Amino acid sequence: MITPRPPVALYVHLPFCVARCPYCDFVVYAGGDARGPRARTERLYAAVERELQLRADALDERFGPTNGTAGPTAGASGRAPRVPSPTPVAARRPLRTVYFGGGTPSLVPVEWLERLMATIRAGFGVAADAEVTLEANPGADERGDAAAFRRAGVTRISFGAQSMDRAELRRIGRRHSPEDVAAAAAEARAAGIASINLDLLYDIPGQSVAAWQTSLEAALDLGPDHLSLYALTLDDPDEEGITGLEGDHLPTPPGARRWRDRAREDQDDDRAADQYRRATDLLAERGWRGYEISNWARPGHESRHNLVYWQREPYEAAGPGAHAFDGVTRRWNFAAMKPYVAALLPGARAPRDPDRDDDRGQVSPGLPPGGRETLDPDTAAAEQLILALRLDRGVAESAAAGPRFAEVRPWAESAGLVESVTLDGERRVRLTTRGRLLSNELFARLL
Numbered sequence: 001m002i003t004p005r006p007p008v009a010l011y012v013h014l015p016f017c018v019a020r021c022p023y024c025d026f027v028v029y030a031g032g033d034a035r036g037p038r039a040r041t042e043r044l045y046a047a048v049e050r051e052l053q054l055r056a057d058a059l060d061e062r063f064g065p066t067n068g069t070a071g072p073t074a075g076a077s078g079r080a081p082r083v084p085s086p087t088p089v090a091a092r093r094p095l096r097t098v099y100f101g102g103g104t105p106s107l108v109p110v111e112w113l114e115r116l117m118a119t120i121r122a123g124f125g126v127a128a129d130a131e132v133t134l135e136a137n138p139g140a141d142e143r144g145d146a147a148a149f150r151r152a153g154v155t156r157i158s159f160g161a162q163s164m165d166r167a168e169l170r171r172i173g174r175r176h177s178p179e180d181v182a183a184a185a186a187e188a189r190a191a192g193i194a195s196i197n198l199d200l201l202y203d204i205p206g207q208s209v210a211a212w213q214t215s216l217e218a219a220l221d222l223g224p225d226h227l228s229l230y231a232l233t234l235d236d237p238d239e240e241g242i243t244g245l246e247g248d249h250l251p252t253p254p255g256a257r258r259w260r261d262r263a264r265e266d267q268d269d270d271r272a273a274d275q276y277r278r279a280t281d282l283l284a285e286r287g288w289r290g291y292e293i294s295n296w297a298r299p300g301h302e303s304r305h306n307l308v309y310w311q312r313e314p315y316e317a318a319g320p321g322a323h324a325f326d327g328v329t330r331r332w333n334f335a336a337m338k339p340y341v342a343a344l345l346p347g348a349r350a351p352r353d354p355d356r357d358d359d360r361g362q363v364s365p366g367l368p369p370g371g372r373e374t375l376d377p378d379t380a381a382a383e384q385l386i387l388a389l390r391l392d393r394g395v396a397e398s399a400a401a402g403p404r405f406a407e408v409r410p411w412a413e414s415a416g417l418v419e420s421v422t423l424d425g426e427r428r429v430r431l432t433t434r435g436r437l438l439s440n441e442l443f444a445r446l447l
Contacts, residue, residue: 394430
């Protein structure tokens with residue numbers, strides 16, 4: 001029987017951007033919400049801090065405190081810190097990874113990043129060798145101070161480069177230039193950031209295979225440690241029913257919807273497949289490991305945080321739209337910011353309600369609204385298999401011999417989607433390059 005487990009990783013969603021890109025489906029609040037006199041950043045950061053404290057309290061109750069780590073420091077709530085037991089009964093291990101995603105987390109003031117990191121260290125514990133990632137935009141007014149981020153504990157920065165072609169960047173609504181990407185990577189390296197990732201998009205409308213290769217080679221010339229290469233996907237979260245007050249996504253703005261309708265006309269599945277193959281061959285020639293369908297790394301620079309997801313390990317999360325998993329149940333916060341902040345930073349009530357108010361006449365903060373789903377064993381087994389097949393090590397022959405995969409395997413082998421290999425003396429089944437390109441079809445059959 002599978003039982004819940006304490007998290008080994010933490011995801012923190014900071015949703016602010018200077019501008020929202022027309023293809024973006026992440027939970028993002030832009031423009032006046034992010035900058036200016038009506039910006040909602042301070043209250044959101046305070047609410048995230050409070051959620052981290054409450055999530056840490058809940059983990060203490062379920063699994064015991066983190067060994068040798070104090071509880072949440074007093075923050076926006078004014079709540080006194082918990083005092084750790086000198087000999088915890090069932091100590092949790094400190095986090096192996098922390099990931100600040102968004103949005104554009106590099107917009108966060110350094111003092112707030114330090115404050116959130118202090119809260120995380122106090123409530124969850126952070127291993128001495130933990131990977132701490134911060135997502136950043138490369139623009140001069142968005143990338144922040146890499147040296148200050150390093151002092152706050154960041155060990156890895158992921159830059160949303162998307163393209164090294166000026167015209168392509170304009171086409172997809174990006175504000176930065178290729179020169180900004182080069183400057184951002186150089187600043188991060190000079191600041192002592194141990195690992196640098198660049199995100200790149202292919203199947204950009206009208207992008208040729210040759211233009212894609214030129215962009216990829218220009219990115220490689222900057223000396224990154226990791227590359228995430230994604231096909232530009234123009235989904236419709238509204239049609240999927242995951243927006244609205246109880247959704248984990250935000251509605252698509254009308255202008256972005258019109259842009260996507262036009263952009264789809266200039267995309268091509270066959271061309272995208274050729275672009276993926278070209279990247280696979282080029283990176284293999286240069287000694288990069290394609291350790292996951294969309295991710296390549298120099299040895300030792302694989303994203304430890306994302307591997308937690310693909311290896312189906314438990315992780316905690318905070319922020320609007322953020323998802324968590326304890327090994328059995330998935331939990332998510334709704335994306336809407338107003339109810340999120342209202343739950344965590346409630347205003348004063350009058351008259352005072354002694355059953356709900358604290359001694360300052362404030363409503364007691366509570367966890368934000370969200371949803372949860374407990375996976376049945378059959379679905380969990382399929383998910384485990386699918387996530388493992390995303391990785392270059394694939395699955396052991398013993399797992400492939402199970403009834404779910406055994407039924408699909410003859411078709412997958414005849415279609416050239418999987419292959420059997422020996423890795424470290426063990427027979428394993430993994431996706432071929434063709435299998436990576438057609439993985440969604442294979443995964444649908446496994447479900």
